[in-house]
Amino acid sequence: MIEPANEQTLAEQAPSRYECRSCGYVYEPNKGDSNRNIAAGTPFEELPSDWRCPVCGAKKPQFQDIGASGAPSGFQENLSYGFGVNRLTPGQKNVLIFGALLLGVIFFISLYGLR
């Protein structure tokens, strides 16, 4: 189980990627932009204000924060509902239900066995 504190730390360590809303180009901070002499590891926030999308030329305000790689936005919110039941895949839920039924059957059989 991932603690919210760890999640926060991860988000702080990895700089956010930004997606161009015009063409879908994604600026990867850990790759930089070699066409514009942007060094690898430069966060989007520190790009020069005249930096443009290398694909379509859109300005910085056209870009949308899509979060760091490996930490999709909304990840934490979705999982905190329902006491973790939402973490289960449908298959796992079936295993849970049939497992409970099977335990009930075994319980009844063992009752008969005691007689």
Ligand SMILES: [Zn+2]
């Ligand atoms: Zn673009």
